[in-house]
Amino acid sequence: MSESQTLGNCRFCSVVSKNSGEDPIGTAGTYDHWLIVELALPWTEKSLREDPKVQPIMALIQKMSLEGMKIQALAIAPNQEYSQPGSTRVLYYRRPAKFFAQFEKQEFCIPTEMLPALATALLTRSQNLPQFEVYRQETQTIRDLFVCTHGNVDIACARFGYPIYQTLKRDYARHSNGKLRVWQCSHFGGHRFAPTLLDLPEGRYWGRLEPNVLDTLISRTGSVKDLSPFYRGWAGLTQLAQIVEREIWIREGWDWLNYLKAENTIPATESHNLQKPDGVAVQIDFVNTNGDTSTYQAQVGENGEVMSLSASGDKQPLTAFKQYHVIHLKKKIRFKQTKQDN
Incomplete structure (x- = not known):
């Protein structure tokens, strides 16, 4: 052939x-x-x-x-x-x-x-x-x-x-x-x-x-x-945090690429605000170019599944792949830099 x-x-x-x-x-x-x-x-x-x-x-x-x-x-x-x-x-x-x-x-x-x-x-x-x-x-x-x-x-x-x-x-x-x-x-x-x-x-x-x-x-x-x-997604984050980070990037715009960021565990004192039976809590902390420290807290949930191929080929079977979406996203400013802090 x-x-x-x-x-x-x-x-x-x-x-x-x-x-x-x-x-x-x-x-x-x-x-x-x-x-x-x-x-x-x-x-x-x-x-x-x-x-x-x-x-x-x-x-x-x-x-x-x-x-x-x-x-x-x-x-x-x-x-x-x-x-x-x-x-x-x-x-x-x-x-x-x-x-x-x-x-x-x-x-x-x-x-x-x-x-x-x-x-x-x-x-x-x-x-x-x-x-x-x-x-x-x-x-x-x-x-x-x-x-x-x-x-x-x-x-x-x-x-x-x-x-x-x-x-x-x-x-x-x-x-x-x-x-x-x-x-x-x-x-x-x-x-x-x-x-x-x-x-x-x-x-x-x-x-x-x-x-x-x-x-x-x-x-x-x-x-x-x-x-x-x-x-x-971004290699600095795990799977569910990557899903959240896309939504944050859309909100923050191109400046987001320059912000220092990290995935963190949501503090127990705040996790009750995100407890929903159909989702997983995710937190991403970041520092913008002005030195302001902020947090995004989110809930990621399943959004059905699609049937697709895991590899190319006429005889490859269709496989179910779960889909996810952000069902809650909230921004909190943790620390705002001032002139005295510089």
Whole structure:
């Protein structure tokens, strides 16, 4: 069977999901660390498993994950506009504090044989890290967009991800004066929302992206609400808090991206105000750019379910996915900065 016949006969999970009305919010991975490594295509399970450069890194990540560390490892495809011959690029992002707006970034271009040693030093915060200083890249002001094109995991990612990758690279990255890079990357979950995108250093996940929303996504102008159907969530929060955070972002506007924020447990003295039998209480605290500390308290409840595909394919069965919505949201100002406080 030819590739065109295969694509023509395949039920794409992302098409079924969209037609079912499934809401992508709350499907972002919750991570404190990303290790992103330049690796040549194709990314097959066999090649990633047997690559001697990758084996020790994956073993370490597996060990640290079992110990409770929230790490996402990704591969990015070498790119003639960004890559350096004979070197491997490594991007490492970590959560800098409990309250934060974006992840802390480090980037290196190293001789490939040094990859396992650098990855170990980054993940363990080893005292050996200074020896790689000569390979550090000053890219703190660069925004990186990672588009999943990993068709070996699910064909929808290649079918829908690659065209969005090309559009972002051609129409946005090339006209950004070096402030924006776009990468093909390996799978980071949520292929039923393809094309999917990870925006770092903020750590925001997007899905079902269409060309007509890219201007708003990249320029951060216009209506936040127009982007809400494509938003999967922020990696700094857990699932239900991601659902609440979308509603807060719509209320607060684009300034919300710059606010330091964190998910917290609602104090017992206040939880009685949110007790409803059909919901779960969520609290997000934040500090705005004026230094005012505020809290949003919310109740998240189930909102039915939709039938969708967990993977692309003609023989894949439909699966029920629960949907959620915010049924109560209230803002409280905890501390307002004054001139005497500055």
